[in-house]
Amino acid sequence: MENSNSTTGLKIQLKSKIKPTEDREKVIKAMKNIFTDAEIVVPETDKIYITVEGEAKNIERFKELIRSQAILDTARSVLEKGSKGNYTKFKINKQAAYSEVVNFDKDIHGGIYVKIICSDEDELIKAIKDIAPRTKYGKIINEDEEIENEYENKNKK
Amino acid sequence: MENSNSTTGLKIQLKSKIKPTEDREKVIKAMKNIFTDAEIVVPETDKIYITVEGEAKNIERFKELIRSQAILDTARSVLEKGSKGNYTKFKINKQAAYSEVVNFDKDIHGGIYVKIICSDEDELIKAIKDIAPRTKYGKIINEDEEIENEYENKNKK
Numbered sequence: 001m002e003n004s005n006s007t008t009g010l011k012i013q014l015k016s017k018i019k020p021t022e023d024r025e026k027v028i029k030a031m032k033n034i035f036t037d038a039e040i041v042v043p044e045t046d047k048i049y050i051t052v053e054g055e056a057k058n059i060e061r062f063k064e065l066i067r068s069q070a071i072l073d074t075a076r077s078v079l080e081k082g083s084k085g086n087y088t089k090f091k092i093n094k095q096a097a098y099s100e101v102v103n104f105d106k107d108i109h110g111g112i113y114v115k116i117i118c119s120d121e122d123e124l125i126k127a128i129k130d131i132a133p134r135t136k137y138g139k140i141i142n143e144d145e146e147i148e149n150e151y152e153n154k155n156k157k
Numbered sequence: 158m159e160n161s162n163s164t165t166g167l168k169i170q171l172k173s174k175i176k177p178t179e180d181r182e183k184v185i186k187a188m189k190n191i192f193t194d195a196e197i198v199v200p201e202t203d204k205i206y207i208t209v210e211g212e213a214k215n216i217e218r219f220k221e222l223i224r225s226q227a228i229l230d231t232a233r234s235v236l237e238k239g240s241k242g243n244y245t246k247f248k249i250n251k252q253a254a255y256s257e258v259v260n261f262d263k264d265i266h267g268g269i270y271v272k273i274i275c276s277d278e279d280e281l282i283k284a285i286k287d288i289a290p291r292t293k294y295g296k297i298i299n300e301d302e303e304i305e306n307e308y309e310n311k312n313k314k
Contacts, residue, residue, distance in 0.1 A: 020183065021255050
């Protein structure tokens with residue numbers, strides 16, 4: 001059975017609005033705090049409301065944070081809820097990100113839009129399992145084994 | 158009959174939160190755009206969420222803006238709704254203020270808190286009439302005369 005947790009080929013698209021009273025460097029810092037290798041493009045414009053976009057590949061810091069903050073279950077449900085085909089998209093709180101905290105709270109005003117794209121749907125499912133594995137009693141479990149065990153247990157009864 | 162529009166003695170208290178990704182100078186600029194003589198105090202703190210407070214006396218720019226934006230009726234209702242005793246309080250949109258626009262929209266996230274304080278309730282009512290006089294067919298009316306006329310007209314019938 002293949003049980004690869006490789007997230008190679010995974011691409012992360014980032015987007016955030018910068019409000020007039022915001023400091024663009026601070027917004028970029030917030031994005032890079034979570035996606036460390038993000039390359040953010042600031043459009044050349046005189047407009048006071050601007051949108052910065054970027055791309056990243058490194059998901060490690062995001063993974064670390066959702067583990068250290070013990071929000072794997074929330075993260076899993078957010079990643080699953082936002083998934084469609086080969087990608088999943090969700091928002092994270094920009095202000096929290098500035099303080100190196102991942103927060104998926106709904107009442108975020110102009111958060112950071114995150115889109116994680118894989119080569120296909122199967123790869124996305126693998127990536128989600130890798131990023132936010134299921135837990136049981138607060139511990140990460142191997143959900144594929146778990147499902148097999150449950151299946152076996154059922155059949156034994 | 159006294160019909161003074163003097164707003165002498167009027168005091169304006171201002172307050173605004175500065176979010177981590179915001180630039181404090183831009184927030185202060187937003188406040189000063191509307192209340193030009195505002196003196197804003199930035200607390201000395203290492204906290205990433207800070208609140209700046211200030212005081213102003215000059216209401217002229219605010220008055221100009223609600224006239225040029227033709228939002229006198231909205232302003233009047235906001236000022237009346239927020240009034241209690243000798244003061245009235247309300248919020249204005251910080252992002253709009255940064256662009257020298259007065260916006261009372263409810264869906265403001267961390268706006269600028271404004272409290273206009275007068276010596277007593279009568280002075281406040283006078284101040285509100287002065288700041289945001291009633292209009293009829295889009296034109297400012299002298300509402301005290303208007304009420305007297307209406308009263309007279311009723312009595313004639």
